[in-house]
Amino acid sequence: MSALPDDLERASRELRLTCDAGGVCTWADARAAQLLGIAPGTAFKALASPGTEEKVQQLLTRGRTQPVHGWELSLVVKGTPVTALFAAAPHGDEVALLGSIVHEEHAQALQQVESAMSEMVGLNRQIARQQKELERKHGEVLRLNQDLEDSFRAVKAMHAELEDRADALRRSVDVRGRVVANVSHEFRTPLHAILGLSQLLLDQSDGPLMPEQRKQVGFIRAGAEQLSQMVNDLLDLSKIEAGKVMIRSEKFGVGDLFSALRGMLTPLQKPGSQVKLIFEEVPESLTLETDRAKTSQVMRNLIANSLKFTEAGEVRVSAAQDAAGVTRLTVKDTGVGIAPADQQRIFEEFEQIGHARDQGTGLGLAISRRLAALLDGKLELTSELGAGASFTLTLPRIHPEVKEMHEVTQRSQVLDPARQPVLVVEDDRKTMFVYERYLSLGGFQVIPARTVEEAREAMKRVRPAAILLDIMLERESTWAFLAELKKDPATIDIPVLVVTITNKAQKARALGADEFWLKPIDKDRLLKKLHAIATPPGMYTRILVIDDDERARYVLRKHLEAESEFKLFEASSGPEGVTMANQHLPNVIFLDFLLRDQTAFDVLDELKANPRTRGIPVIINTAQDLDEDQIARLGEVTESIVSKEHLSRELAINRIRDALDRAGVKAHRSDA
Amino acid sequence: MKDLDTLDMSPQNPDGAASALRARYLAAQLKGDRREALRLIADEAGALGAEAMQLEVIQEAQREIGRLWEQNRITIAQEHMATAISQLALAQVYRDATAAPGNGKLVLVACVQGEQHAFPAQLVADRLELAGFDVRFLGADVPTSGLLEMIGQLEPDLLALSCAMPFHLPSLRDAVRRVRALPGPRLPILVGGNAVLTSSPVDEVDGTGRDSNEMITLSRRLLGLGS
Numbered sequence: 001m002s003a004l005p006d007d008l009e010r011a012s013r014e015l016r017l018t019c020d021a022g023g024v025c026t027w028a029d030a031r032a033a034q035l036l037g038i039a040p041g042t043a044f045k046a047l048a049s050p051g052t053e054e055k056v057q058q059l060l061t062r063g064r065t066q067p068v069h070g071w072e073l074s075l076v077v078k079g080t081p082v083t084a085l086f087a088a089a090p091h092g093d094e095v096a097l098l099g100s101i102v103h104e105e106h107a108q109a110l111q112q113v114e115s116a117m118s119e120m121v122g123l124n125r126q127i128a129r130q131q132k133e134l135e136r137k138h139g140e141v142l143r144l145n146q147d148l149e150d151s152f153r154a155v156k157a158m159h160a161e162l163e164d165r166a167d168a169l170r171r172s173v174d175v176r177g178r179v180v181a182n183v184s185h186e187f188r189t190p191l192h193a194i195l196g197l198s199q200l201l202l203d204q205s206d207g208p209l210m211p212e213q214r215k216q217v218g219f220i221r222a223g224a225e226q227l228s229q230m231v232n233d234l235l236d237l238s239k240i241e242a243g244k245v246m247i248r249s250e251k252f253g254v255g256d257l258f259s260a261l262r263g264m265l266t267p268l269q270k271p272g273s274q275v276k277l278i279f280e281e282v283p284e285s286l287t288l289e290t291d292r293a294k295t296s297q298v299m300r301n302l303i304a305n306s307l308k309f310t311e312a313g314e315v316r317v318s319a320a321q322d323a324a325g326v327t328r329l330t331v332k333d334t335g336v337g338i339a340p341a342d343q344q345r346i347f348e349e350f351e352q353i354g355h356a357r358d359q360g361t362g363l364g365l366a367i368s369r370r371l372a373a374l375l376d377g378k379l380e381l382t383s384e385l386g387a388g389a390s391f392t393l394t395l396p397r398i399h400p401e402v403k404e405m406h407e408v409t410q411r412s413q414v415l416d417p418a419r420q421p422v423l424v425v426e427d428d429r430k431t432m433f434v435y436e437r438y439l440s441l442g443g444f445q446v447i448p449a450r451t452v453e454e455a456r457e458a459m460k461r462v463r464p465a466a467i468l469l470d471i472m473l474e475r476e477s478t479w480a481f482l483a484e485l486k487k488d489p490a491t492i493d494i495p496v497l498v499v500t501i502t503n504k505a506q507k508a509r510a511l512g513a514d515e516f517w518l519k520p521i522d523k524d525r526l527l528k529k530l531h532a533i534a535t536p537p538g539m540y541t542r543i544l545v546i547d548d549d550e551r552a553r554y555v556l557r558k559h560l561e562a563e564s565e566f567k568l569f570e571a572s573s574g575p576e577g578v579t580m581a582n583q584h585l586p587n588v589i590f591l592d593f594l595l596r597d598q599t600a601f602d603v604l605d606e607l608k609a610n611p612r613t614r615g616i617p618v619i620i621n622t623a624q625d626l627d628e629d630q631i632a633r634l635g636e637v638t639e640s641i642v643s644k645e646h647l648s649r650e651l652a653i654n655r656i657r658d659a660l661d662r663a664g665v666k667a668h669r670s671d672a
Numbered sequence: 673m674k675d676l677d678t679l680d681m682s683p684q685n686p687d688g689a690a691s692a693l694r695a696r697y698l699a700a701q702l703k704g705d706r707r708e709a710l711r712l713i714a715d716e717a718g719a720l721g722a723e724a725m726q727l728e729v730i731q732e733a734q735r736e737i738g739r740l741w742e743q744n745r746i747t748i749a750q751e752h753m754a755t756a757i758s759q760l761a762l763a764q765v766y767r768d769a770t771a772a773p774g775n776g777k778l779v780l781v782a783c784v785q786g787e788q789h790a791f792p793a794q795l796v797a798d799r800l801e802l803a804g805f806d807v808r809f810l811g812a813d814v815p816t817s818g819l820l821e822m823i824g825q826l827e828p829d830l831l832a833l834s835c836a837m838p839f840h841l842p843s844l845r846d847a848v849r850r851v852r853a854l855p856g857p858r859l860p861i862l863v864g865g866n867a868v869l870t871s872s873p874v875d876e877v878d879g880t881g882r883d884s885n886e887m888i889t890l891s892r893r894l895l896g897l898g899s
Contacts, residue, residue, distance in 0.1 A: 050838040051866060055742045071744050079839050083748055102748075110752050111788060117756040118790050118812055121763050125809075128767035 013101040018094045019044050023060045026094060035101050036084075037077055044097075049074040049081060063088025063095035073099075083107050173241070180238040187231045193551035194224040200558050233363040240370045246428050247374060249402045251289045254319045254329070255282040257296060261317070265303050274312035277303070282319045288327060290399040294371045295329075298379070301364040302331040302391045309389070310335030325397030332390040338383040347379070368393075376400050401429035405448070408436050412447045415462060419445035423464035425455045425481075435468065452481045459491070467496045542584055544569045546577030546603065547592035556590065574603045581613045589618045690720060690728040697761075698733045701754040702746065713761045714768070722769035722802060726795060727884070730761050734791060755791055762794055772804035777895050780828040782810035782819055783865075784835045785843040792865055792884075793834035799884045800832075800891060816847045823851065823859065829895055832887060835865040845874060852876050860894045862887060 015032035019025055025040050032038055036047060048056040052074045059071045067089040075082045083102040088095050198221040201209060209217065239245050258279040266277060288295065299317070306315040313334025321327045338346060347369045365379075372379040377395030415421060422444045424435045429450075436446045447462060449455035458464075469482060485491045543566055547553050553570050569584050571577035581589060591603055607613045693716050700709035717725050737754045740746045746754075781797040783790055790812035797809035808826060810819065823831065831851060835844040848861060863874055864881040873880065878894055881887035891897075 050870065052742065055744065058742075058744070072741070072747055074748070076839055081837070081839070110749060114752050114756060115788065115812060118759060121756075121759040121794075122809075122811055124760075125763050125766060128763065131767070132771065 013103065015099045015101070016097065017044070017099075018091055018096050019060060020094050021064065023057070032099070035077070036075065036082075036099075047075040047077065049076050059086055059088055059097070060095055063097065064090050066090070081107075180234055187227070189549060190551070191224055191228050191231065193549075193555065195221065195228065196555035196558075197551070198224065200555070205558070230363070233367060236367050237363055237370070240367065240374065245294075245374060246430075247291045247399060247401055248293070248427060249290050249399050249405075249429075250292055251287060252292045253282070253284060254286045254288060254321075254327070255284060257288075257292065257299070258282055258317060258319070261296065261299055261303065264300060265307070268304060268307060275307060275310050276314040277307065278314055278316045280316065280318040286319055286321050286327075288395070288397055289402050290375055290395060290397075294375055295393070295395070298368045298371050298375075298393050299329060299331070301368045302393070305364055306331050306333035306335060306389065306391070309333065313388070321397060327395055327397050329393045329395075330390060331392075332388065334388045337385045337387045337389050338381065339385040343381050343383060346381070404433060405429045405450070408432060408446065408448050411436075412445065416445050420465040421445045421447050421462050422466050422468060423447045423449060423455060423458055423462075424468045425449045425452065425478075426468065426470040427451065428470070431470070452478060455481060463491075464494060467494055469496055541588070542567050542569065542586040544571065544577065544581055544584065544586035544589045546571045546574065546580075546589065548572050549592065552592065574606075577603060578606045578610075578613075581607055581616065582610060585612065586616060589616055591618050689716075690724055693720065694729045694733050694736075697729055698736055698754075701733060701737070701757050702740075702750060704750075704753050704757075706757050706760065709757050710761060710764055713764055717765060717768055722765050723799070725765050726762065726799060730758050730765070731795060731884075734758055758791060759794065762791075762798055766798045766802070769802050771802045774806060775804040775895075775897055776806070777829045777891075777897065778806045778808070778826060779830045779832060779891060780808050780810065780819075780822060780826060781832045782814040782822075782834070783812045784814065784833055784840050784847050785816050785819075786813055787835055787837060787840045787843075787865070788812050789834075789836035789865075792836060793832075796832060796834070796864060796881070796884045796887045799888060803888050803892075805891065816843065816850055819847060820850060820854065823854065828859070830860050830862065830891055832862045832864065832881075832891070835863065835867040838867040838871060841867050841871055841874075844868070848874060848876050862890050862894070 012031065013035065015029055015035055017025055017028040017032045017036075017038060022043075023045050024043050025038050027040055028036075028038050038044065038047065044060065045053050045056045055071075056073055059068060059073065062068045067087070069087045071086045071088065073084050073086055075084055084099045085102065086097055086099045088097050090096075198217050200206070201217045202214065202221065262277070262279050269275065269277060303315060303317060310333045315331065315333045315335075318330050318332070319327065320330075347365050369379045372393055372395065375393075375395045376399060377393060380392045380394065381389060382392075383389035419440075422439055424432060424439070424446050426432045426435065426448070427450050432446075432448055432450070436448070439446050444465075447458050447464060449458050455467075467485070469478065482496060485494065485496060545553050545556050545568060547556075547570075550572070553572070557568055557570070569580050569586060571580045577589070577591070580586075589607070604618060607616065607618065693712060697709055697712050700706075700712060713725060713729070716729075720729070734755065737746065737751050741748065741751050779797075779800050781793055781800070783793050793812075794809060797807050801807040808822070808828070810822060833844060833847060835841060844863065844867070848863075851859060851861060860878045861876070862879045862881055863877050864883075864887055868874060868880055869882060879890040881890050
């Protein structure tokens with residue numbers, strides 16, 4: 001069969017073999033033996049790649065009955081995979097097979113292509129993987145963002161909660177303050193009755209008292225006075241805590257202050273006291289520019305305190321001021337002294353050290369320390385038990401508010417032609433600063449005046465485009481100033497903005513009261529006032545008292561009944577009072593500020609609404625320490641009402657500007 | 673409202689959908705129409721899901737290719753071509769699939785030295801990764817020395833070795849023996865592939881996976897991840 005040259009024979013990849021019905025090789029040519037390693041007697045199927053035996057069997061089975069072509073087999077020859085293409089045909093009982101080994105390089109090329117493909121897919125996959133990673137990171141960033149946003153929200157919520165809690169705290173402090181104020185007020189009404197009635201008894205206007213009775217009534221009165229002092233202290237404290245206390249500074253000599261204190265406190269010493277109260281000489285140059293009343297109150301408390309705890313020796317009051325203006329006012333005593341452990345405690349409310357043998361509210365030092373803080377100063381104590389105590393009030397020569405005020409005043413000295421001048425009449429410096437800040441932002445120049453007197457002075461110097469007037473300021477004279485402005489043809493066209501501390505329209509309504517009096521009513525003052533309301537001789541002065549507290553009416557009645565020229569009418573409620581006013585047309589009405597079911601404003605509104613009663617002067621008397629906002633009253637000559645509560649907000653300036661606008665005043669002259 | 677209740681919102685007969693897709697995919701494979709095959713995968717991946725696409729379409733199509741060759745209806749060359757397309761298809765499914773949250777475990781997947789059939793190992797690698805494993809697939813025919821090197825570098829938590837052809841079993845056994853000889857903690861080894869399934873068990877390995885599902889289950893169990 002081999003007709004080809006040897007070279008070609010060797011190059012040939014064709015092989016032949018025959019197998020019997022069982023698939024066992026019966027004959028194989030040289031190339032079959034060489035390329036497949038098969039020899040007669042071995043099973044052809046044994047060459048099949050694992051898993052492909054079936055395909056080999058198919059070839060053998062089919063080839064026995066019919067010719068088969070192009071049957072691809074995957075074989076393993078000596079451990080190496082080999083691909084071969086076979087044809088088969090029946091050959092007697094046997095099957096003849098003609099095979100052609102696929103060239104190794106051919107197979108390898110396929111292999112190469114596939115692995116190249118694999119690698120490319122692998123690369124592609126790496127990119128996909130990186131992309132996934134990027135996406136994951138992006139997701140993480142997004143999640144992180146979300147987390148941040150969440151925590152931001154949480155922080156915000158926490159802030160809101162804190163704010164709420166702070167509000168709640170503020171409210172509870174506020175409520176506490178109001179409770180103190182109201183309780184104090186509730187105490188005052190009966191206390192004043194006791195004070196008034198015991199005084200009536202002591203005056204013996206209803207008949208003489210037995211000496212023993214006089215003594216007893218004296219004790220009652222002294223007790224009531226002490227209680228009254230305590231209530232006043234409590235009110236002071238709650239006012240300071242509520243931030244309702246304003247600084248009213250003035251320039252004064254410390255020597256003058258000491259003189260006044262001496263006059264006030266010497267009577268406090270018990271007759272025959274072993275304690276000398278010494279005020280050291282103070283050079284005239286030693287002056288302060290701060291709230292004199294508060295400084296005095298602190299010193300009074302300190303001195304009274306020292307006198308109380310000093311059995312013998314002296315209480316020495318001295319003053320010193322250094323170059324920087326730091327002023328020290330010292331009260332040094334030779335009393336029992338205070339143990340170090342107690343030195344902080346005595347500044348707390350209701351703390352008294354040792355036996356409270358003396359009277360005292362236990363509030364004096366607490367109030368003093370708070371007042372010292374208001375004066376931008378501090379109150380300090382050095383003491384040893386048994387070796388006396390030394391209290392020192394340290395405060396700046398000039399209160400910081402005053403300093404700032406000087407600067408505001410300084411700025412107002414030079415008029416800026418580009419700005420409209422606005423005269424601000426306001427005694428509270430803090431408020432003044434707010435005006436200054438906002439009005440200068442608004443294009444106005446503030447001309448500050450802290451008193452009506454200063455305002456009048458300023459009016460001589462400059463004609464303001466508008467006037468802001470704090471109506472609380474010096475009460476009566478403010479009204480007079482307002483009336484002046486509105487009477488004078490030269491100033492009648494200057495818009496006046498009345499500023500009140502309240503934002504409550506009801507309270508800001510025109511209140512025609514002529515005076516506010518604080519109970520208990522002082523008899524002398526009462527009579528003086530009534531005599532001033534002149535009535536033709538021989539006629540009664542008709543007085544209407546509207547008060548739901550029977551005791552208050554009784555005290556007033558007793559005060560007046562000795563005076564024959566007065567005729568008293570009493571009303572126990574607002575409506576009754578209005579009716580009686582209309583009926584009797586009294587010369588003057590005393591009106592209780594807080595009636596059971598009405599406020600004085602309601603009664604006043606009705607009185608002022610009736611032409612018959614409109615002209616009757618009304619004196620508000622009250623057991624309550626009036627808030628300044630309750631004292632507010634406004635005339636019809638005002639252009640606007642601005643609440644001080646809103647002053648610190650930008651709103652205020654807008655409202656002021658609106659008001660100025662309505663009054664025809666523009667911020668810049670160029671605009672006008 | 674009633675109508676809505678009676679509506680069947682689920683895909684109709686998902687098995688049918690998979691086998692219909694498989695038929696079209698297979699036809700594209702055999703024609704050598706790579707674009708068409710990949711387009712089919714891309715279009716239907718969303719509806720069918722990655723797993724069904726991997727197992728019921730691509731893997732099944734590959735099995736069908738094997739059967740067709742056995743029936744001598746296609747040639748080895750066609751088989752290679754079809755496998756190349758399936759590799760691409762797997763890559764595409766992998767790219768578009770969403771992986772489960774990472775479990776932090778690193779699995780090294782490789783075909784043993786000489787083993788050219790990368791498709792089954794690739795499928796296992798993809799599925800492990802989508803199941804949350806961090807997977808490095810080293811590809812086909814990884815020399816044992818290279819494998820050892822990678823183990824030293826990556827310090828995987830698990831090694832998965834694939835051996836499709838029985839004549840590569842010696843290199844599988846050699847690889848396992850040499851991995852076991854490495855110092856350090858014992859590295860869990862899983863083996864898979866046709867050769868492993870038909871031969872006697874391989875010594876010193878921790879499990880044999882018949883398919884990708886079993887590989888995932890075994891990996892989780894070996895690494896203490898729960899099922």
